[in-house]
Amino acid sequence: MEEWIYNSSSPMRCPGCGEFLQIEVYPAFFRRTATSTEEAGTLDEGDSTCFYHASKKAVLPCEACGRFLCALCDCELNGQHLCPRCLEAGQAKGKIRNLDTSRRQWDSIALGLSVIPVATLIFWVFTIVTAPMALFIAIRYWNAPRSIFHRTKIRLVFAIVISTLEIIGWIALFYTMARLPARG
């Protein structure tokens, strides 16, 4: 790759494929990762040691549990210094929003289960199964976290209304069939 391609003010043509290319390089590219020996620090007599590594010098305490941490155990997130266990616990309990890596969209699933079989017309008969499923999911996960972006509960409301109507429809159908006079 030619040198003039990096951090150029305008896109430059790639010498290989001929397409326009713009590469912005930042100082982090050249940041040297310190080795564990350098980061750990030399342990002198009287120094506090890391809770997790008795042979390493403690540099700061965990802001959640107070345990002393060496530079390797220090997990910095949102300006907070946490130990690995507190970080893991925070992620498991959903208390650290920045560690959210995925969320299931129960409102979309419930709405999809209630609407899609009807919308496709030919699969409406599956609503006998999907309508109760949609209703269950909408009620069960009413308070579950939705998208990381603000989302109202309107999808859950529609899912409940539509699936309830579908269930009522099936009950009415079975009732009508039961009331039909027997043949012969």
Add this chain to the structure above:
Amino acid sequence: MGTDHLLLVRTSLGSEEYRRFYFKDIQAIIVQNTRRRAYLNIMFAVLSFLVLAVIPLNWNGGVGVIVALGILLLLFSIPIVVNTALGPCCDVQIRTAVQIEDIPSLSRISRTARVLGRIRPRIQAAQGSLTADETVERLRAFEKHALARKPSATSPLGLTGNELS
């Protein structure tokens, strides 16, 4: 975009996945123009042409058939106009120390330029910036250091020890 990071959201059936790129960790952003717009235009043009070719053959088929073919022609023609109006396509990648991630939502040059205009100041505030000359200078020093430690390593500029002078 968060206060200190860029959030990439991938939405699939019933779930979202989040990937965060902290501004202080972004090493490089690569924007490469592609020919996707041209290929899409060609595809829709071919489909439109096929419909156009069928219309005269069905001229006596009745108004309904003509209307249906006309609607089909519109369905294949409108995307050409929209695709052209949206501008050229591109692929964008963000590089950090541990990954090179594609950003599929930045598929148009115009949109990419707007987004980069917003995040560039944040990255520069978090880690500073480099001019083109500074970049080349540091890349050469970086390569010399890397090749001195490991002569067989692949360097970013593709240079070997013999080519560095």
